[in-house]
Amino acid sequence: MRILRFVVRRLLQLIPVLLGVVVLTFLLVRVLPGDPVRTILGQNATEADAAAARARFGLDQPLWRQFLDYLRGLVTGDFGTSIQSGGSVGAEMALRVGPTLELVVIAVTIALVAATVLGVWSARRANRPGDHGIRVLALIGNSVPDFWLGLVLVLVGYSVLGWFPAPSGRVDPDTNLTPLTGADLIDAVLTGNGPAIASAAAYLVLPVLTLVVGVVAPLLRSVRASALEVLRSEPYAAAEAHGLPRRTLLYGYLLRATLVRLPSLAALVFGTAIGSTVLVEYVYSWQGFGQWALRGLLYRDYPVVQASVLMIALCYVVVFLVADVVHAILDPRVRI
Amino acid sequence: MADLRTAGPAGATDQGVAADAGGTRDGRFARVLITTGAAILTVVVVAAVFAPLLSSWGETVIDPASTLAAPGGGHLLGTDGNGMDIWSRVLYAARLDLGIAVAAVALAVVAGTLLGLVAGYRGGWLDDVLMRVVDIFQAFPTFILALAVAALLGNGTLNLVLTIAAVNAPAYARLVRAEVRTLRELPFVDAAVTSGASTAGILWRHLLPNSLTPVRVIAPLNCGWAMLTLAGLSFLGLGVSIPAAEWGAMISLGAADVVGGRWWTSVPPGLALLVCVLGFSLLGEGLQERADAKRR
Numbered sequence: 345m346r347i348l349r350f351v352v353r354r355l356l357q358l359i360p361v362l363l364g365v366v367v368l369t370f371l372l373v374r375v376l377p378g379d380p381v382r383t384i385l386g387q388n389a390t391e392a393d394a395a396a397a398r399a400r401f402g403l404d405q406p407l408w409r410q411f412l413d414y415l416r417g418l419v420t421g422d423f424g425t426s427i428q429s430g431g432s433v434g435a436e437m438a439l440r441v442g443p444t445l446e447l448v449v450i451a452v453t454i455a456l457v458a459a460t461v462l463g464v465w466s467a468r469r470a471n472r473p474g475d476h477g478i479r480v481l482a483l484i485g486n487s488v489p490d491f492w493l494g495l496v497l498v499l500v501g502y503s504v505l506g507w508f509p510a511p512s513g514r515v516d517p518d519t520n521l522t523p524l525t526g527a528d529l530i531d532a533v534l535t536g537n538g539p540a541i542a543s544a545a546a547y548l549v550l551p552v553l554t555l556v557v558g559v560v561a562p563l564l565r566s567v568r569a570s571a572l573e574v575l576r577s578e579p580y581a582a583a584e585a586h587g588l589p590r591r592t593l594l595y596g597y598l599l600r601a602t603l604v605r606l607p608s609l610a611a612l613v614f615g616t617a618i619g620s621t622v623l624v625e626y627v628y629s630w631q632g633f634g635q636w637a638l639r640g641l642l643y644r645d646y647p648v649v650q651a652s653v654l655m656i657a658l659c660y661v662v663v664f665l666v667a668d669v670v671h672a673i674l675d676p677r678v679r680i
Numbered sequence: 681m682a683d684l685r686t687a688g689p690a691g692a693t694d695q696g697v698a699a700d701a702g703g704t705r706d707g708r709f710a711r712v713l714i715t716t717g718a719a720i721l722t723v724v725v726v727a728a729v730f731a732p733l734l735s736s737w738g739e740t741v742i743d744p745a746s747t748l749a750a751p752g753g754g755h756l757l758g759t760d761g762n763g764m765d766i767w768s769r770v771l772y773a774a775r776l777d778l779g780i781a782v783a784a785v786a787l788a789v790v791a792g793t794l795l796g797l798v799a800g801y802r803g804g805w806l807d808d809v810l811m812r813v814v815d816i817f818q819a820f821p822t823f824i825l826a827l828a829v830a831a832l833l834g835n836g837t838l839n840l841v842l843t844i845a846a847v848n849a850p851a852y853a854r855l856v857r858a859e860v861r862t863l864r865e866l867p868f869v870d871a872a873v874t875s876g877a878s879t880a881g882i883l884w885r886h887l888l889p890n891s892l893t894p895v896r897v898i899a900p901l902n903c904g905w906a907m908l909t910l911a912g913l914s915f916l917g918l919g920v921s922i923p924a925a926e927w928g929a930m931i932s933l934g935a936a937d938v939v940g941g942r943w944w945t946s947v948p949p950g951l952a953l954l955v956c957v958l959g960f961s962l963l964g965e966g967l968q969e970r971a972d973a974k975r976r
Binding site: 360361362364365368372373376377378471476479483484486487488489490491492493495496498499502503504510511615616618619620622623626627638641642649653656657660661 | 824931958
């Protein structure tokens with residue numbers, strides 16, 4: 345019950361932040377240089393053509409009028425019409441979110457498990473060679489440019505070894521996969537399309553690996569630090585001195601206390617991963633949300649920019665909210 | 681100190697000794713990290729400064745006889761699709777990459793610290809407004825924010841510095857504000873006030889030096905991160921553009937060659953970037969370790 349009240353209060357607090365995001369993107373995208381209409385008209389377009397196009401997208405209206413129209417649309421779930429494609433922004437976005445979430449969720453899950461195992465292992469060997477090795481590896485992982493790592497993995501996995509498909513999309517088009525959610529692996533499983541399952545999985549390996557390397561390092565550092573804190577604490581020393589079995593010490597004392605701080609960090613890393621997907625999708629021609637938002641930004645496609653910025657902010661703050669709730673469940677000391 | 685320890689219970693003694701032993705070993709590892717990081721960065725700076733002496737081709741000199749030539753022959757690391765020498769460009773690129781990243785972080789530290797100082801000390805509506813703006817900035821993953829600001833500002837060296845500074849400044853503002861809010865409750869601030877010091881004097885002489893401790897640890901890490909951001913922006917065509925030598929832009933130009941197995945256009949610039957960022961990471965980690973050891 346308390347958690348429910350906390351969630352409602354936090355959701356209410358989100359409203360001003362999101363409203364700020366909406367106003368800010370709306371204004372910034374219009375105030376700063378770049379004209380979306382010019383990008384869809386050809387070289388020979390006249391001023392009259394441009395004016396007609398502007399009128400078609402309501403860009404000839406006064407700013408306050410455009411803003412009210414935009415807000416009215418948002419309230420009814422209408423994100424407007426893309427200037428580039430002429431299609432509904434909401435429908436386009438729905439197609440793009442699935443593939444990207446598939447990448448991010450798989451990568452962050454793998455990174456969480458790997459960071460927990462390695463971090464606890466490293467902390468129990470604190471300041472011995474194994475621990476130093478892991479920490480230096482984590483530092484290297486933290487310093488790798490993810491888009492470059494993606495290219496290197498393509499070079500090794502595709503060009504040299506030939507184990508993985510070319511970086512040209514998410515699934516082999518010959519498998520005739522029917523898109524449902526946009527997350528191809530899930531779609532393949534749902535439609536029972538055997539070849540598509542294999543193909544989608546093969547296409548996923550390299551981009552997921554790229555993202556995992558990018559996000560595992562900060563998680564690993566945090567797990568190691570909190571595990572070390574537990575190991576050096578008095579309750580743990582007492583438990584050890586009482587001769588409790590190793591399993592009880594590991595699962596009952598060390599692991600739970602270590603994982604308490606992980607949710608908020610996982611939320612942060614989730615955000616980093618969303619940022620990285622823009623680059624990783626570009627490398628692997630993933631055709632997901634990141635590439636879509638980037639195109640919108642480059643062509644000054646106002647409705648697309650507004651929708652994608654709002655979507656990212658919403659996603660980010662909701663993930664943080666979930667993290668806080670999980671934290672409260674894990675740690676009974678937290679009062680929410 | 682030693683007397684107190686031996687007088688305490690046995691457990692406490694053990695723990696004290698164990699912590700001390702860990703402390704010195706931590707200290708040695710921290711020193712190794714800091715030395716290695718500093719050495720790497722020195723090498724990069726030397727490469728940037730003496731690039732003309734260390735390479736035989738210029739930054740943007742085109743050798744029309746060889747485009748996409750493999751390493752060897754007249755070109756140590758081969759040439760890119762425009763016939764420019766990769767080795768020379770990798771060296772020259774250190775200038776833009778280091779320069780932009782360090783300038784941006786310096787600007788972010790100055791701007792963020794000023795905002796944080798004022799907001800933390802004054803409190804009230806000013807604090808509320810500034811922190812709400814920081815909230816909005818922090819409602820985005822930083823790379824996305826950098827992408828949006830860069831796309832809106834347009835490229836050009838100055839704009840890139842501004843972009844990267846803008847996305848980093850809020851974190852410093854929040855950090856310094858938190859420090860100042862705890863510091864201003866301490867007696868020495870009251871003492872300064874009663875002895876008639878001006879607000880500016882208190883901020884400058886008393887609060888600023890004391891609130892910079894966490895900033896010093898984070899700034900080097902941030903420089904590495906700024907380089908990755910810059911390279912990422914250039915990779916997407918929103919940062920430095922060809923023919924200027926910049927690691928991210930070079931990787932971008934070589935990206936298409938990878939599928940054909942031509943590694944030399946994109947692997948060397950990425951490796952240079954990795955090593956340079958690693959230098960900053962090692963330095964930052966070492967400083968962090970040292971600060972932690974001191975606190976314990």
